[in-house]
Each structure stands twice: as structure tokens, then as C-alpha cells.
Amino acid sequence: MRFTAVITKEGKWYIAHCVELGVVSQGRTIEEAQANLKEAVELYIESFGREDLPESSCEVILYPFEVAI
Template sequence: MKLPVILTKGEDGFIIAECPVLPGCLSQGKTREEALANIREAIELYLETGEAPQLPPAFEVAEVEVAI
């Protein structure tokens, strides 16, 4: 199963990883690779609880540019 993961840089320099289809499923790591390994483990533990991912039928990630 492939699930979407959002990576952002935290104020402390750590990489924050979030799986948006699993509410509250977050992790972090010092590097991108560590953050991905940690979120993978968090996702596996989340799914062990029996909670199903809230996947939309199909989705696309896009960026939009706005003037500020």
C-alpha cells in the first residue's frame, strides 16, 4: 500500500513527516531518510490498531502560485 506523506522542515531543523490520510500520524527525523523511515514505522503501528486509511478515490498534489 502506498500512502501520501508530507515532509516539511521544522523550526529546529528536523524534518517533520505527516501522513494526511491517517489523522494524527506524525513523525520526524534529522534527515529526509530518517524522517521517512520513522513515518513508515508510525504508519505501520497506526494500521495495526485496525484503523483504515481515509483515502479519497483519487487525488493529485499540485502547487499554485499566488501574489502577495
């Protein structure tokens, strides 16, 4: 199955978030955060089963923007 991940950096940690499932993990490097998120998603699927998984057919668009304050 294919999912979408968003990774942000907070302090010394990279936080990885699976958009479709709401699963979150972290790591000290991007690669570690990716590996930890993959493991967390696999455990999520094992725990809740494949029947309740959302369709991963959405398109995710990320873009930077500025707001005047």
C-alpha cells in the same frame, strides 16, 4: 497499501505527515523522517485495524504560491 506523505523542514527537524491518516513523525534527515513515518503508520494500522482505514484513492496536488502582504 499506498499512502501520501508531506515532509516539511522545521528548524533542524524534518516533519513527515501522512495525509490520509493524520499520522505525524519526524527525523533529522529526510530519510529518517520517512522511515519513522512508515513505522508510525504500521503501528497505527496495527492498533486500529485495517477495517477503519480510509480509501487512498484521492489525488494530492502540491504547489508553491505567493500572497502579497
